[in-house]
Every structure is written in structure tokens, then in C-alpha cells.
Amino acid sequence: MRPSIVSAMALSFLGIFCVSPAIAAQRPHILMILSDDFGWADAGWHRPGNYAEVSTPAMTKLVKEGIELDRHYAFKYCSPSRCALQSGRHPIHVNVMNTDPGNVNKQDPVSGFAGIPRNMTGIAHVMKNGGYRTHMVGKWDVGMATPDHTPHGRGYESSLGYFSHENDYWNFTVDDNGGAGPKSCPTSEEGQSIVDLWVKEFDGNPDDFGGPAIGLNSSIPKCFVGNDAFPANSLAGACPYEDALFEQRVLSIIDHHDLNDTERPLFLFYSPHIVHEPLQVPEFWYNKFPFIEDENRRRYHAMVNFMDGAIQNITGRLKSRGMWQDTLVVFSADNGGAIYRNGTAGGNNYPLRGGKAANFEGGIRVNAFVSGGYIPQSQRGRKLEGLVALWDWYATFAHFAGVDPTDNRAARADLPGIDSIDMSGYILGESRASPRKSMVVGAPSGYRDIWGGDHMKTQVNGVIVDEGNAGLWKLLVGAVSMDVWTGPHFPNKTATWTADNSPEQLFLDCNEACLWRLDQDPSEHFDVSKSPDNAERIARMKAVAEAANATTFSPNRGTSDPLACTTAKNKWNNFWGPFLP
Numbered sequence: 001m002r003p004s005i006v007s008a009m010a011l012s013f014l015g016i017f018c019v020s021p022a023i024a025a026q027r028p029h030i031l032m033i034l035s036d037d038f039g040w041a042d043a044g045w046h047r048p049g050n051y052a053e054v055s056t057p058a059m060t061k062l063v064k065e066g067i068e069l070d071r072h073y074a075f076k077y078c079s080p081s082r083c084a085l086q087s088g089r090h091p092i093h094v095n096v097m098n099t100d101p102g103n104v105n106k107q108d109p110v111s112g113f114a115g116i117p118r119n120m121t122g123i124a125h126v127m128k129n130g131g132y133r134t135h136m137v138g139k140w141d142v143g144m145a146t147p148d149h150t151p152h153g154r155g156y157e158s159s160l161g162y163f164s165h166e167n168d169y170w171n172f173t174v175d176d177n178g179g180a181g182p183k184s185c186p187t188s189e190e191g192q193s194i195v196d197l198w199v200k201e202f203d204g205n206p207d208d209f210g211g212p213a214i215g216l217n218s219s220i221p222k223c224f225v226g227n228d229a230f231p232a233n234s235l236a237g238a239c240p241y242e243d244a245l246f247e248q249r250v251l252s253i254i255d256h257h258d259l260n261d262t263e264r265p266l267f268l269f270y271s272p273h274i275v276h277e278p279l280q281v282p283e284f285w286y287n288k289f290p291f292i293e294d295e296n297r298r299r300y301h302a303m304v305n306f307m308d309g310a311i312q313n314i315t316g317r318l319k320s321r322g323m324w325q326d327t328l329v330v331f332s333a334d335n336g337g338a339i340y341r342n343g344t345a346g347g348n349n350y351p352l353r354g355g356k357a358a359n360f361e362g363g364i365r366v367n368a369f370v371s372g373g374y375i376p377q378s379q380r381g382r383k384l385e386g387l388v389a390l391w392d393w394y395a396t397f398a399h400f401a402g403v404d405p406t407d408n409r410a411a412r413a414d415l416p417g418i419d420s421i422d423m424s425g426y427i428l429g430e431s432r433a434s435p436r437k438s439m440v441v442g443a444p445s446g447y448r449d450i451w452g453g454d455h456m457k458t459q460v461n462g463v464i465v466d467e468g469n470a471g472l473w474k475l476l477v478g479a480v481s482m483d484v485w486t487g488p489h490f491p492n493k494t495a496t497w498t499a500d501n502s503p504e505q506l507f508l509d510c511n512e513a514c515l516w517r518l519d520q521d522p523s524e525h526f527d528v529s530k531s532p533d534n535a536e537r538i539a540r541m542k543a544v545a546e547a548a549n550a551t552t553f554s555p556n557r558g559t560s561d562p563l564a565c566t567t568a569k570n571k572w573n574n575f576w577g578p579f580l581p
Contacts, residue, residue, distance in 0.1 A: 027130070027400055028374040029257075029266040029327040031318070032393065034085065035307060035367070036078065036139060036276040037356055039337020039347035041486070042304055043367045053292055055305045058312035059369075062329065066371025067427060068383040071472070073439055073464070074335050074390040076363040077356055078165055078276070079115065079141045081334040081390055086142050086154060087120045088394025088405060092442035092552045093416035094120065096458045101144050101163050102185070102565070104580065105558030110413055112558050115143025116154070119413035123394050124155030127267040130401025133157060133257065135202070137249045138271030141165055145564075146580045151200065152209040158202035159210060160249045161271070162242075163576050167196040169242045169273065169280040172217040174576065185565030194568045196576045202256075212575035216245060241282050243272050247310040254317045266323070267397070270314070274307045275300055277338070279346055282306070300346025325373035328400070332390055333366035339486055339493070348486045353524040358482035359441050359461055361474075361524055366390075370427050379429045385519075386434025387466050388423055395420035396427075416553050438465045440548040441476065458552040463545045464518070472519040475529075475541040476510050483508035485523065513538050 040046055044056035045063045075081040079098045080091035087094045094116055105112030110119050124134040136156040143149035144163035151159035167174045173193035185194060197217050200210030217240075250270050257266050279299035285306045292298040311331075318324045337347020339355035339362070347355060354360030368388070398405035399422045407418055425431040441464065445457040462476035483506045484495045495506055508514070515529035515538060528534055567579035 026326075027132075027265050027402065028372070029318070029323055030127075030132075030268070030397060030400065031266075031314070031327060031329045031372070032085075032269045032397075033311065033329065033331045034082070034139075034269070034271045035331070035333045036271070036273060037335065037338045037345070037347060038275055038304070038307075038333035038367055039339070039349045039355070040352050040362065040365070040367060041348040041350040041488070042275070042301070042337055045369075046367070053289070053297070053301055055288070055301065056308040058308045058315070059331070062311070062315065062331070062371040063369045065380055066329070066369055066375050067379055067381075069332075069368040069370065069388050070383050070385045071434075072332060072366055072368030072388045072390070073364050074332065074366045076359055076443070077335050078139075082139070082271075083116050083142045084389075084391040085393060086122045086124075087116050088123065088391050088407070088418035088420035089120070089416060090389070090391060090419040090440065090442065092440065092458050092460060092548065093419060094553065095142075096442055096444050097456065097557070098165055099557050100560045101141075101165075101576070102560045102563075102579070103558045104145060104561040104563075105556045108555055108558075110415070111553075111555035113143055113145040113149065114557060115141070115149060117410075117413075117415055117555070118146065118148045119415055120410045121407045122154030122156075123397060124151070124157075124267065124269070126155070126394070126398050126403050126405060127401050128155050128157070130398070130403040131264050132267040132401060133202075133264050134267045134269075135159070135253045136269045136271070137161060137253070138246050138269075139273055139276075140198075140271070144576065144578055147209040147578050150198070150209045150578060156200070156269070158253070159198070159200045160213060160216070160246065161198060162196040162273075163198065164196050166273070166276050166278070167242070168193075168278065170239050171195070172197040172213075172242060185562075185568065194565075194574055194576055198575070198577060209578070212572050212577065214573060214575075216240075241280075243274050243306060243310065244282070246270070246272055247313065250310075250314050251317050254314070254321060254323070257321075257323070259321065259323070265326070267401075272307055272310065275303045275337075275346070277345055279303065279344075285309075296344050296346045327372040328370065328374040329372040330368075330370050330393060332368040332393075334390075336361075336363045336366060339484070340482070350486045350488050351523045353485050354480075354482040355484075355486070359443060359476060359480055360482060361518070361522065362486075363482065364441065375427070376429055379427065384426065384434070386426065387436040387439055387464065387472075388426075388434060389419075389421075389436060389439055391419055392421045392423050392436065394418060395422040396424050398422075399424045416551070433468075434466070436466075438463060438544060440464075440545055441474075442552070457554040460545045460549040460552065463541050463548070465541055465544070471517045473537065473541065474516045474518050474524070475538060475545070476514050477512065477542070477545070479507040479509055480514070481507055513542065515541075 044060040047054045075091045083095040099114035103114045111117040136151040136159040174196045197213040199213040281302040285302040336355045338345030349362035352362035354362040395405045441462040464474045516524045564579045
């Protein structure tokens, strides 16, 4: 039985929003789960049943009862994937950078910020227009500069989460290391870091975008003990663990959802911090894996197991409230497992090549499934091998809500439109093939400052094309980072990094093109670009990539603004939050 780490939180669910009822019949409750840095080989359904290192029994059961999405793709790192999901756009049309959340370009009041431009419509607004109650819990990472950039500004009626790429699991603080927090605000001389935890209660006030989650973060002095796996008294609740806090919030949202208001189903975006660094986990879960000798690997898989237990509790609560039969669960990772820094990030993507921050399959082909009672019986237990992209859920969810996903607000601001393709017919068995036949692969125009800073351009590096019976093909051009495979038993890698903290190392030079047939060679071992039989195919695929490259979105997002720091300290009680009107 799971120990109680966090006491139940009181939530205010008193507000009634005037949203238009949906015209679609039998709209499902939707639980969208987006995990962080969850490696391909770290999922139990991608491992033999007797492989003790990986323990995901709840998620594996959901896969067996639902549908595995075997060719589900995201971007190669966090913020672009999250921007894509929330906006319904390929990252090349919204954001390809893990930019400092304090960035501002005051010459561009629409797109001159980290994350999603102000005038793009978020998926929660779409769902609200369809009559859904909308809630967000966990990692945000799609902007914080203005109230428009907050979850409430994007359409979520309630939220509890953090704005940055990562924070500390025990005290929710963000330092200026690794680009996690605004570089304009280093840790103070007193050693005090700024807290990253924001809350918006379901209070019905459309003008209230929330505020610092004072009282929900730990107030215990010296709760954080460096990189230790767990601080003292963590099991007694003295130091609330961030993902336990998020789990309790999700459970409370489910408990307070009004089942009598059948015109307003639940749309819940749950985005756990796990298994992103830092590798911190409560002692109870850490002690479940004493046989894993590598310390980072032990913490990582204890964290995976914690997430699995949280999902079990959440789906269990949906069942106990009688909501399960009408619920669609969508699960995806935001990118592949992190395997850089000599393995200290803990992830494993065996048998795929590369990992997070690389455009090899290990970086962009991610763990994903759909489950829940809403899935037709005839579809359960299937593995779908057609292309699906993370941003396709925007149009898919809009379909279930009975709402046109077209973003007219963005069009009026001359911003790119959505790239999302409705997958509802594919997952419900109404069509045998995925409607997505291709997906371009993008990146910033360089690797030097991918974590923010200098203005860089968006570029297309390749394309994946489904040719049906003729195969699934992937083309990449130029230099491709992280040319390495992880082995079945971590951390067995085929190469060692040339420097710490250097995901850009170990390049494969694809020159004009590298080509793999993924349906026969999913691990990208055999480059077939030199075969004369593929010359015409390469020309066609390069033409697709070049056409997409002409449409890329490259706003100047500016540099870190000191106002982010001073606002946090002077207005938000030493919490990160919006710093511009």
C-alpha cells in the first residue's frame, strides 16, 4: 500500500462558467497524461515480463486493455513538444527552443516571449467552447511572461503547476543552472532560490489568473538536502514530494467533478514532473529497487514506479466515481529518455538509436497509448503502427468536443495555423489506417544555445513518410547528434560522451542525406541512402522537407529580462510568475 505523503488539499469548486454546450453526443471525459523524459526501454510493455528493473504494472495493464500507439512522435525535447500539444501545431510552427521563461523581445508583443505566442488558441479554450470543464496539473513549460501565457490564459479553469523546465521535487525552487530558471535571477547571497509553483483555483473568476501556491510548497527549513534521493521525514509528510502533490490535486479534481452536470464533461491535463531531472524520489520507492547497482538508474526507475502508482490511483478514482466507462485516457511521453551526461540522467531507449535532444528514433519516437472505457471493445488490445504526432490530439479532442479546431484568432494575427490531424476515427476503429502519412522533423538552426539566449532560426532536418506497402521511410540531413545506442542492461552504451552535459556530441554526418526504412529497421542501423533504388525516393522526401522549411516560424524571442526576477521577489513573494501585463 502506498504511504501517505501529502494531506488532501482543499479545492474551491464553486464557480459556474458560461460556456457553450457542445453539439456532439456522448462526449467522453478526457484525461491527457504527458510524462517527462520517459525512455522507450523504461516502459514495461517494451520489456520482457521478467525484467525486474522496469516496474510499470498499472500502465502495462492500461496498454493491454487499450491501444498501444507504436509510431507516436513528439519533438526531441520538452518545451517544443508541450507547445505543440497545447497549440495543435508542429513545433516548427510554434516553438523549437527550450527558451529561458524570462525571455522578452519587446519589439514583438505577440511572439516575443518563450513558449506559445499570445494569439494562438490553446486546446483548453477549444474544449471550454465545447462545454468541458478544464483543469491542468503539473509541468507547464509553454510560457509565463504575461497572464495570457499562464494555464488560465490558455483556457484552463483551474491549475496547479510550475512554469520552468524543471524544479526541485522537495522545495519547488528553481536555480539558474542548466537553463531551468531565468538567467537574470541567480540564487541570492543568502542561498534563497525562487519557488516555482503556481495555483489557480476553480473559483469562477475569469479575471483571476492565479497566484503563488503559498502553503502548498514545503515551508520546512532545510527540507532540501542536495541531490540525496530523499530528505528526512519525507514519508511523514514534513517535506511534500512534488509529484505526490500533483497526484493529490488530480484526485481532488476527479472527486469534485459534478457528475450531475452531464453537459460539462471533464478535460484534465495531467503532466507529472517525473521522470525529468533532478533524480529525487521518496524513500519508500527508492527502497523497492536495491538490486539496481547504478545509483542514478535506481532513482530513475523508482520515479517511474511512483508515476505508475499515481496513474493507478487516478484511474482507480475514475472507476470508483463511475466515470471510467465514459473516459478516454491518452498517454504520451514528451520526448525520449535522457541518456546524456554519462548516464546520470538515467534513461534508456533500447533498442532505439539516440535519446532526448536527438532526432534519431530514441529522441522523437515516444511511449504512447490510449485506454479507458470509451475505447470500443473491438479495438482493445491492439497495437496501431500508423503515424501519430503529439500535436494531433488537438484536432482529435476538438472532434470529441464537437468544436471546429480552426484557430481564427491566430489567423487574424498572421500566425501559422494548426497542423493537427483528427485521429478519432483511427483510434475508435472507424478507419484502418492513420490519416497522417508524413511528418517533417525539425530543430533549431544550431545547438549552441538551444536552452535560450541568442535568436536562432527554425529549420527542417528531415521527414518521415508512410508509403503503405512500400514501407515507412525516414530521411535526415546534415549533422545528427547523439549517434549512440543504449543496450538492454543500462548503462551499456556503444560510445562514451566526449564531454559532460553535451547532448550535441557524437555527431553522425548525414551530409546530403541518410535514409532508413523504419518498418524493417526501427533501430536505424542500416543507412540505405547509397542504394540507387532509393535515389528517386530521396529526391521526393527532400522536396517535402524543403517545402516545409519554407513555412517555418522563427520569431525573435529576445533575452532574459531582469523584470522576471524583480517581479518574482517584489510582487509574487519569491515565486516565479507573470511579469508583464
